Amino acid sequence: xxxxxxxxxxxxxxxxxxxxxxxxxxxxxxxxxxxxxxxxxxxxxxxxxxxxxxxxxxxxxxxxxxxxxxxxxxxxxxxxxxxxxxxxxxxxxxxxxxxxxxxxxxxxxxxxxxxxxxxxxxxxxxxxxxxxxxxxxxxxxxxxxxxxxxxxxxxxxxxxxxxxxxxxxxxxxxxxxxxxxxxxxxxxxxxxxxxxxxxxxxxxxxxxxxxxxxxxxxxxxxxxxxxxxxxxxxxxxxxxxxxxxxxxxxxxxxxxxxxxxxxxxxxxxxxxxxxxxxxxxxxxxxxxxxxxxxxx
Amino acid sequence: xxxxxxxxxxxxxxxxxxxxxxxxxxxxxxxxxxxxxxxxxxxxxxxxxxxxxxxxxxxxxxxxxxxxxxxxxxxxxxxxxxxxxxxxxxxxxxxxxxxxxxxxxxxxxxxxxxxxxxxxxxxxxxxxxxxxxxxxxxxxxxxxxxxxxxxxxxxxxxxxxxxxxxxxxxxxxxxxxxxxxxxx
Numbered sequence: 001x002x003x004x005x006x007x008x009x010x011x012x013x014x015x016x017x018x019x020x021x022x023x024x025x026x027x028x029x030x031x032x033x034x035x036x037x038x039x040x041x042x043x044x045x046x047x048x049x050x051x052x053x054x055x056x057x058x059x060x061x062x063x064x065x066x067x068x069x070x071x072x073x074x075x076x077x078x079x080x081x082x083x084x085x086x087x088x089x090x091x092x093x094x095x096x097x098x099x100x101x102x103x104x105x106x107x108x109x110x111x112x113x114x115x116x117x118x119x120x121x122x123x124x125x126x127x128x129x130x131x132x133x134x135x136x137x138x139x140x141x142x143x144x145x146x147x148x149x150x151x152x153x154x155x156x157x158x159x160x161x162x163x164x165x166x167x168x169x170x171x172x173x174x175x176x177x178x179x180x181x182x183x184x185x186x187x188x189x190x191x192x193x194x195x196x197x198x199x200x201x202x203x204x205x206x207x208x209x210x211x212x213x214x215x216x217x218x219x220x221x222x223x224x225x226x227x228x229x230x231x232x233x234x235x236x237x238x239x240x241x242x243x244x245x246x247x248x249x250x251x252x253x254x255x256x257x258x259x260x261x262x263x264x265x266x267x268x269x270x271x272x273x274x275x276x277x278x279x280x281x282x283x284x285x286x287x288x289x290x291x292x293x294x295x296x
Numbered sequence: 297x298x299x300x301x302x303x304x305x306x307x308x309x310x311x312x313x314x315x316x317x318x319x320x321x322x323x324x325x326x327x328x329x330x331x332x333x334x335x336x337x338x339x340x341x342x343x344x345x346x347x348x349x350x351x352x353x354x355x356x357x358x359x360x361x362x363x364x365x366x367x368x369x370x371x372x373x374x375x376x377x378x379x380x381x382x383x384x385x386x387x388x389x390x391x392x393x394x395x396x397x398x399x400x401x402x403x404x405x406x407x408x409x410x411x412x413x414x415x416x417x418x419x420x421x422x423x424x425x426x427x428x429x430x431x432x433x434x435x436x437x438x439x440x441x442x443x444x445x446x447x448x449x450x451x452x453x454x455x456x457x458x459x460x461x462x463x464x465x466x467x468x469x470x471x472x473x474x475x476x477x478x479x480x
Contacts, residue, residue, distance in 0.1 A: 014424040018457050045422040045463045050370055051414035054392050057316070059476035063418065066472060108475060153371035159381035160318075191335045191371040195414075198433060199406040200367070201443070203339050232455070236446055268453050 010038035013084035020228030022265035047087035064091030082154035148220035185218035245273030306354025316390035330374035366404035422463025
């Protein structure tokens with residue numbers, strides 16, 4: 001994609017469609033500002049998530065494949081969830097490598113397989129937008145906000161996909177363009193524990209609190225995540241007294257555009273980011289509201 | 297001291313894992329990079345690279361009974377550390393699926409119960425319904441109260457939707473489950 005299309009197909013995935021609606025709406029509103037429209041893939045289904053490939057590889061391929069077959073041809077598919085992006089990308093790679101599988105699924109879905117379907121991660125689109133100077137007028141909007149960029153396992157992929165694009169550094173570069181101060185810290189690609197947060201909460205707690213402590217010790221005022229799952233885990237598994245506000249990347253991008261665009265999103269956070277944003281004068285101060293710490 | 301006798305079944309096990317995971321176990325140097333990078337290795341009973349050695353030694357039961365295969369979340373950190381492009385996460389997928397099919401002793405039944413709850417949700421709605429997954433998991437583990445405060449907080453913040461987001465074409469999802477064979 002050399003030029004930036006103003007119409008993309010969109011695969012939100014279950015997290016953005018439900019638990020992380022604030023991620024979804026802030027992303028759409030951000031892209032809308034630049035006249036980029038997203039049309040959801042009609043009747044999309046779950047990418048299979050971490051659980052399906054754990055118990056049945058064929059089912060994992062089938063679930064991801066249905067979305068590839070549903071996507072309109074000749075239109076790039078934007079995906080913001082790193083998990084969904086990996087699952088759909090892995091399915092595309094598997095199908096492209098096997099004529100037999102392509103034929104099998106073509107028969108099943110009764111439509112042709114489009115091996116050239118382009119899957120685009122939100123970060124790739126951002127990198128293009130940044131390269132085209134889209135953010136020039138936004139410099140300084142996040143002035144002085146000290147940010148710990150957090151990628152989680154997004155930067156990792158299986159060896160068979162190690163030639164794919166790597167977006168390391170994009171959060172730092174973008175935030176610096178907008179006037180934020182990305183800090184250097186050791187846990188930017190340390191796993192959040194994902195689904196073990198449910199079945200082995202002690203393990204997730206250990207990982208999350210190590211990440212939080214690292215961010216605090218590095219002088220960050222907040223953490224920016226690339227993944228809705230990471231955002232949730234960091235919020236629900238950190239201990240009181242060891243927590244910073246956590247933003248979806250798309251929220252801070254939107255905040256840089258319009259200081260008022262954010263109220264509804266931040267209300268869905270378990271760690272209230274508003275006191276920090278008010279202190280930094282990034283959102284208007286609410287009269288009469290006493291700041292009572294980050295946790296509402 | 298007990299020696300290890302390699303017999304034909306050892307090679308069979310290697311072949312099965314290699315076929316399922318599309319990887320070559322002989323590429324592993326046992327340099328421990330995967331185990332050093334793995335965020336979960338401290339909680340595993342066997343280090344990830346030792347799992348490969350166990351497979352090579354034909355220690356099928358021990359490998360399939362390990363907690364390691366269930367604590368691996370597939371974050372691929374090991375793949376980034378590995379100098380020889382061994383797909384450890386795919387090997388763990390293969391072992392998990394073998395453990396399920398062969399009715400092996402599951403070291404972390406709670407993790408499998410969670411996976412089953414997620415897949416079950418996808419089979420019914422085509423998408424994951426987090427509240428129901430949590431409820432089903434908690435019932436199956438008879439552990440209703442450990443996260444109740446958190447659950448209520450998430451509900452009050454509307455992080456958990458009461459109703460599922462659904463795929464309209466339910467039949468197409470069911471047909472995918474049919475064509476993909478049994479799920480544990």
